[in-house]
Amino acid sequence: MKYRDFNGKFVEIDTFQDKLLRxxxxxxxxxxxxxxxxxxxxxxxxxxxxxxxxxxMFISPFIKHNNIDLKEYKCKHYKSYNDFFTREIKPEKRPxxxxxxxxxxxxxxNVMIYPIRRSSHFxxxxxxxxxxxxxQNKNLACRYHNGYCIVIRLCVDNYHxxxxxxxxxxxxxxxxxxxxxxxxxxxxxxxxxxKENSREYTILxxxxxxxxxxxxxxxxxxxxxxxxxKFSKGQENFSKGQENFSKGQExxxxxFGGSTIMMLIKxxxxxxxxxxxxxxxxxxxxxxxxxxxxxGWREV
Numbered sequence: 686m687k688y689r690d691f692n693g694k695f696v697e698i699d700t701f702q703d704k705l706l707r708x709x710x711x712x713x714x715x716x717x718x719x720x721x722x723x724x725x726x727x728x729x730x731x732x733x734x735x736x737x738x739x740x741x742m743f744i745s746p747f748i749k750h751n752n753i754d755l756k757e758y759k760c761k762h763y764k765s766y767n768d769f770f771t772r773e774i775k776p777e778k779r780p781x782x783x784x785x786x787x788x789x790x791x792x793x794x795n796v797m798i799y800p801i802r803r804s805s806h807f808x809x810x811x812x813x814x815x816x817x818x819x820x821q822n823k824n825l826a827c828r829y830h831n832g833y834c835i836v837i838r839l840c841v842d843n844y845h846x847x848x849x850x851x852x853x854x855x856x857x858x859x860x861x862x863x864x865x866x867x868x869x870x871x872x873x874x875x876x877x878x879x880k881e882n883s884r885e886y887t888i889l890x891x892x893x894x895x896x897x898x899x900x901x902x903x904x905x906x907x908x909x910x911x912x913x914x915k916f917s918k919g920q921e922n923f924s925k926g927q928e929n930f931s932k933g934q935e936x937x938x939x940x941f942g943g944s945t946i947m948m949l950i951k952x953x954x955x956x957x958x959x960x961x962x963x964x965x966x967x968x969x970x971x972x973x974x975x976x977x978x979x980x981g982w983r984e985v
Contacts, residue, residue, distance in 0.1 A: 690973050693961070731941075732767070732909060732940060732941070735765060735766045735767045735770075735940070735941050736765050736766075736767050736768075737765055738764060738765060740765050740766035740767070741763065741764075741765060741766060741769075743766050744763060744766055744769045747766075747769075747841075751841070751842035752842075753842065757774055757775060757778045758772045758773065758774050758775065759772070759773045759774070759775060766941065767940045767941055770845060770940060770941045771845060771846065771938045771939075771940060773846065774844050774846070779793075779844070779975060779976045779977050780977055781848070781932060781933030781976075781977035782977055782978065782979045783932065783933070784979070784982075785892075785893050786893065786982050786983040786985055787979040787981075787982050787983075788850060788851075788894060788950075788956055788979065788980055788981040788982065788983070789848075789850050789851075789932070789933075789976075789977050789978060789979055789980065790837060790850075790974045790975065790976055790977065790978050790980050791837070791847045791848050791849070791850050791899065791936065791946055791948070791976065792837055792839060792843070792844070792845075792846075792847040792848075792946050792976050793839065793843040793844040793845075793974070793975050793976050794837040794838050794839040794840070794843055794945075794946070794973075794974060795837070795838045795840070795971035795972065795973055795974075796835065796836065796837045796838075796962055796971065796972050796973075796974050796980060797835075797836050797838075797962075797965070797966040797969075797970075797971055797972070798833055798834070798835050798836075798958055798962055798963060798966045798980075799833065799834045799835075799836065799966065800831075800832075800833060800834075801816065801829055801830065801831060801832045801833060801834055801949070802830075802831070803830050803831055805817060805826045805827065805829065805830055807834050816829055816834075816949065819884075819900065819947070820859075820886065820898070820900075821861055822859075825888075825898070828896070828951065829898070829949045829950070829951055829952075830952070831952040832949060832950050832951045832952045832954070833949070833950045833952075833956075833958070834947060834948070834949055834950075835947065835948040835949075835950065835980070836945060836946075836947050837945065837946045837947075837948075837974070838945050838971065839939065839944045839945065839946070841941075844975075844976060845938055845939045845940075845944070846935055846937070846938040846976075847901075847935075847936050847937060847938065847939075847946060847976065848932075848933050848934060848935055848936055848976055848977065849889065849930045849931065849932060849933065849934050849935075849936050850889065850891065850894070850897065850899075850932065850948070851889070851891035851892055851893050851894055851897075851932050852891070852892040852893075852929070852930070852931050852932050853889045853890055853891040853892060853897075853929075853930050854889075854890045854928060854929055854930070855887050855888065855889050855890065855914065855928070855930065856887050856888040856890070857887065858885055858886070858887050858912055859885065859886050859887070860883075860884075860885045861883065861884050861885070861886075862883055883902075883903040883910075884900055884901060884902045884903060884910075885900070885901050885910050885912065886898055886899060886900040886901070887899060887912070893983055894950065894954050894956065894983065895950075895951050895953065895954045896951065897948055897949065897950060897951075897954075898947075898948065898949040899936075899946065899947070899948050900946065900947040900948070900949075901937065901939070901944070901945075901946055902944060902945040902946070902947065903939075903944060909939075909940045910937065910939060910944075911937050911938050911939070911940070912936060912937035913935060913936060913937050914928065914930070914936070933977060954983070955983055955984040956981045956982065956983055956984070957981055957982055957983075957984055958980060958981035959979070959980055959981060962980060962981075
């Protein structure tokens with residue numbers, strides 16, 4: 686896979702995981718096995734094990750294999766692998782860009798930005814997606830014609846907590862059931878993962894960027910997407926938020942596995958995105974970012 690690192694250097698890496706996934710997704714037998722392991726029930730069973738004390742045996746090998754620097758995280762005794770996986774970072778290690786006109790990334794990860802056409806579709810690695818299929822809401826999808834879709838892919842070694850991108854209120858949370866494919870780009874060559882995977886979205890009524898739809902997408906072995914302020918229809922008006930949230934405030938976290946956050950931005954938000962991210966996206970190259978880092982700014 687190709688990506689641009691924090692130093693602006695282009696890197697191409699084909700890991701053992703990439704080769705394994707290419708083998709599984711690329712052959713008939715592998716795809717038969719996938720029908721079972723991508724079911725949410727399988728991830729729930731795995732999740733129960735990863736919540737158990739016995740799973741602690743995997744923490745040290747994971748730290749060593751992924752070169753995790755525990756000095757960046759709050760000190761604590763981990764009760765399970767998932768407890769470790771959802772560890773909290775020290776605030777000074779993820780400073781939040783507090784400029785009101787700057788749009789920040791809600792999470793660590795690899796980002797690409799796609800223009801949304803008038804027909805509400807966009808293309809990821811030769812796979813066409815429509816907002817209607819992702820949101821399963823035609824009226825909401827229509828609001829984002831000619832806007833942008835920001836896709837932030839989290840890898841297993843990323844920080845898996847995410848924050849609010851601006852001062853805002855929010856709508857109800859909408860959960861869409863689905864499978865749990867890996868979000869590795871290899872899978873997208875064979876399955877439209879962003880409209881097949883289990884996901885949850887909410888509308889953020891932001892102070893500076895208009896209404897932004899944020900979608901958390903589950904992935905292989907992610908048994909749970911945890912949003913901390915989870916209003917449901919009937920508890921809160923779907924269109925008008927009530928509780929106030931601040932830029933950089935924690936919104937939620939993913940349990941074990943890779944995962945993805947998508948953000949839909951309206952065309953009238955007047956946001957100028959970072960040129961390096963746009964250029965890389967056109968070339969099909971991801972750009973590494975950190976939570977709280979500026980990815981664009983509002984034209985004033």
